[in-house]
Each structure stands twice: as structure tokens, then as C-alpha cells.
Amino acid sequence: MVGHCQADTDFQDPVIKPLRDLDSETLQATIPDIPLWVKSPDYERIDWMNKFIFDMWPFLDKAICNNIKRATRPIFDQYVGQYGIESIEFGQLTLGALPPTFQGIKVYEMLEKELVIEPVIRWASTSNVTVNAKVHSFKVTVQLEDLHIMLKPRVTLKSLVPSFPCFANLCVSLMEKPRIDFGFKLLGGDVMAIPVLYQYVQDQISKQISILYHWPKVIQIPILDGASGATKKPVGILHVKVIKALNLLKMDFLGKSDPYVKMRLSGERLPWKKTSVKMSNLNPEWNEHFRFIVKDPDTQVLELHMFDWEKVKMHDKLGMQVIPLRLLTPYESKLFTLDLVRSMNPNDPQNKKNRGKLIVELTFDPFREDNMSSDGEGNASVRREADGECSGGVLLVSVENAEDVEGKRHTNPYAEVLFRGERKKTKVIRKTRDPRWSEEFQFMVDEPPVEDKIHIEVKSKRRGLPFRNKESLGHVNINLVDVVNNGRINEKYHLINSRNGMIHVEIKWNTV
Numbered sequence: 001m002v003g004h005c006q007a008d009t010d011f012q013d014p015v016i017k018p019l020r021d022l023d024s025e026t027l028q029a030t031i032p033d034i035p036l037w038v039k040s041p042d043y044e045r046i047d048w049m050n051k052f053i054f055d056m057w058p059f060l061d062k063a064i065c066n067n068i069k070r071a072t073r074p075i076f077d078q079y080v081g082q083y084g085i086e087s088i089e090f091g092q093l094t095l096g097a098l099p100p101t102f103q104g105i106k107v108y109e110m111l112e113k114e115l116v117i118e119p120v121i122r123w124a125s126t127s128n129v130t131v132n133a134k135v136h137s138f139k140v141t142v143q144l145e146d147l148h149i150m151l152k153p154r155v156t157l158k159s160l161v162p163s164f165p166c167f168a169n170l171c172v173s174l175m176e177k178p179r180i181d182f183g184f185k186l187l188g189g190d191v192m193a194i195p196v197l198y199q200y201v202q203d204q205i206s207k208q209i210s211i212l213y214h215w216p217k218v219i220q221i222p223i224l225d226g227a228s229g230a231t232k233k234p235v236g237i238l239h240v241k242v243i244k245a246l247n248l249l250k251m252d253f254l255g256k257s258d259p260y261v262k263m264r265l266s267g268e269r270l271p272w273k274k275t276s277v278k279m280s281n282l283n284p285e286w287n288e289h290f291r292f293i294v295k296d297p298d299t300q301v302l303e304l305h306m307f308d309w310e311k312v313k314m315h316d317k318l319g320m321q322v323i324p325l326r327l328l329t330p331y332e333s334k335l336f337t338l339d340l341v342r343s344m345n346p347n348d349p350q351n352k353k354n355r356g357k358l359i360v361e362l363t364f365d366p367f368r369e370d371n372m373s374s375d376g377e378g379n380a381s382v383r384r385e386a387d388g389e390c391s392g393g394v395l396l397v398s399v400e401n402a403e404d405v406e407g408k409r410h411t412n413p414y415a416e417v418l419f420r421g422e423r424k425k426t427k428v429i430r431k432t433r434d435p436r437w438s439e440e441f442q443f444m445v446d447e448p449p450v451e452d453k454i455h456i457e458v459k460s461k462r463r464g465l466p467f468r469n470k471e472s473l474g475h476v477n478i479n480l481v482d483v484v485n486n487g488r489i490n491e492k493y494h495l496i497n498s499r500n501g502m503i504h505v506e507i508k509w510n511t512v
Helices: 002-008 024-033 047-079 195-213 380-386 481-486
Strands: 085-094 101-108 114-124 128-135 138-151 153-160 167-174 179-186 219-222 236-246 259-265 285-294 301-308 316-324 334-339 357-366 393-403 413-419 422-425 436-445 453-461 470-479 488-494 502-511
Touching: 047 085, 047 101, 167 195, 179 195, 236 259, 236 301, 259 285, 285 436, 301 357, 316 334, 316 357, 393 413, 393 453, 413 436, 453 502, 470 481, 470 488, 470 502, 481 488, 481 502
Parallel strands: none
Antiparallel strands: 085 128, 101 114, 114 138, 114 153, 128 138, 138 179, 153 167, 167 219, 236 285, 236 357, 259 301, 301 316, 334 357, 393 436, 393 502, 413 422, 413 453, 453 470, 488 502
């Protein structure tokens, strides 16, 4: 007991002083250890995160080490039996009692649908990793200990989507060269104690990591795929020509039908497109053209439904069929003669009944790869127009959010987009001055809209009252020539007739 008390007297509590009381030499030596949230006002402290990691670290240590063992087991097994190696296994594997700490974190506000954060991570670990190898009956021990790391990564979560975990990809890059220090023992001797070798190894490790991950190089980790709800971007236009139908079912009392065709692409919530109705005709001819925006030609299908029009009662279904877009070759028209069926259930006995045929022609035109390119001479679509190669395309309008909008009687804002007489609206967000919609609208046009404007107006809508139920909160008119020239714009605009209101809009032009 006496010896124990004597041992305790060998330790003294550290002397803690305010920074202002330190002399210049001590202060200079202390500066590297001062957290970034003290030195840089744009960095924030996240003590709650460090406390969470500290409390969880004993369990995280075991879980991470177990995963390391499982991942390295097949690698070790590949070398057993080669070069005289009889066995390789971990002697000890622990990351130590001290977890990594966040010295500070910086969050960037972006106009893009992404979140960018830059944490500064410091880890002064007491790790101990020992690997035992048996080579020609001789035991070789390699030990890695006391790993110290200082990292400044940039982490980008994009694209932000309305499906958990709410981002499709995780992108990581290093903003500075990492600082790494560790002890390395071979056969009991500390290899890193050799000064020249120590500096060489340090430089090589930092250099190799920088070559792989230093910004602007990025490692991208997919989080969500299309089936999980990630937002897919348009990749082309599907042209559909509904030509004619043959030998349709007789649904009317006089032995005739009044057929029309409804169609849509799978995976879309857009309204169905319809042909005209051909009255009293079992072999109708339409020769009508339709266009659809394609997002995934490998998985999407065109759904075609034939109905018999009725003036009073529900329209009777004559048949249906689907066409997978993967059957199409880009830019090549393909004719399909489809046997109509009652449903896509292969076990439906009603499918054996002859319901007639539908003949359609499909063409898939992918967007040009140079849609997003720009140079000193302008966008490629403008150059093609000057060369007589003018082609149509799709105008994609994303209404992201508005700020500081306020109505005189009510503030339930929604946005209304008007382009060439076609009007589209976002959902209504109730009782807010800062609505966020994040809704995209698509307009198909036959030529680049270089002389057009798009009108976007923020309105407020109140339910229940027949008078004064709508109110304008401001509007903006956007010239589309810059969109065509540059492929896209992503800007915030001041709303006209609004005191401080702003709206964030992204517009893209894709050509085929």
C-alpha cells in the first residue's frame, strides 16, 4: 500500500492557463494543437460527435477489428504455400483505447443538389497490430503500433433524393496531404527508429495516398441505385408512332368498337398520353406521333393499353401490351406488331382469347454527349443550328426553393412554370415563407429555344374561400439563350413585385 501511494506522488496534475497568460514561445509551440474551431471561425465544433464516438469506441474497436480479420483472411490464405510461407495470422489486433476526434467541421452551402462538408480528423491511437508468419518453420513477427493520423477530407453527399438515406452517392477526396506517423517493428527491432528510413517511409506513404485521393481526384461510393429510389436523369427521347390496329374485339351493341390507345413509360408519374378515338372501327388507323423522355432504357418499358370509348359508362378495356426499351437500337426505327392480351399475368386464361393486333413504330434518340460542353465558340447545339443541323430536345426546369416570400392575406406558396403556353405547377407548401419544392418539369421542343423566355411565378393559395383564394408573391422571366449556349444554368433570382423574395431555379437543355 505504501509503495502504491508513493507511485501516485510521481504524477502531478497539469498546469492549465488561459492562452492570454502564455508567453510567446509557449504560445507558438501550442498553436498546432489548438482546435480549428478556435483558429478558424468558419469551422464548427462538434463535441457531441466526439462524445458519441468515445462512448461507442470499445464496441466499434471490436467490430472493426473483426471485419478486418474477415477481410484479410482470404488474402493471407493466398500466400500460404508460396515462398515457403506455412501460416499467416494476427497475433494481436486492437485499435487502442483512444478513438479518432473531430477537430472541427465546415459545411458549404451549395446551389447544387448536394451537401459538402469538410471535417478535420485527428487520431492519436494506441493501436497494436501484430502479424505472425511462419516461414520455413521460422517465426517472423511484424508489429504496427501507435498509429497517428491527421486528415482533412472533403465529403460530398450527392445527389440529394427523397429516399433514405437521402443521397445517392458518397464522394471523398483529401484537401491536404495526410500526416501519418507510426511505429513498425520487424523481428523485435523498431525499423522506424532509423532516421533516414523513417523520413523516406513517411514521404512515400503521404505521396501515394495523395496520388490516389488528393483533390480533385475523388473516390465515389454508390449508396442508392435506381431501384432504391435514386433520381435518374433523362438520357434521351422515345418517339412512338401508333400506326393502326387490326381485328379488335366487338364491344358495342351493333358489333363495333370506338377504340383509342393510352400509353406511358414505366416508372413515371406523368399523365397518360392518348390517341384520338376512332368511332365504330375494328381496324382503326391513327398514324399519330408521341414523344416520351427516357431515364433508363435498360429497365423501362412502354405500356400500351387499348380501350373502347363510352359516352356514359366506364370505358371497356380491349387489350394491352408492353415493349421493353432494351429491344431498341439507338437512332434506328423498329416496327412492332403486338398481339393484345388482357393482362401481363402469364397464367391469366383470358390471354388465350384473340383480341387483335396493334402496330407501332418506336425510335430511341439518346441525348448528345456534348450537351453539357461549352467553349469559346458556344454550345454545340447552337453551332449545329448555324450549320443547318438544328434538332429538338428537352428543357428540364427544376424549381428548388424560394426565400422570404410573403403574402398580404396568406402565405401558402407554390410555383407555376409557364413555357410556350404549357403550364405546370409545384405542390403547395402551407404556412411558410421559405418553401422547398425540389420538383422538376420537362418540356419537349422541336428546336433550341434561343429566343424564348420561361415565366416562373410564386403564388399563394388558400382553401375554402371562393374569393381572394390566390395571390401572387412575385415572378421572374428567364431568357433561355444562356441555357442553350451553356447547357445549363443554376441561379437564384430576385422575384419581381416582391420585397425580398428570391427563387432558386436550375434549367438544363438536352439535345438529341
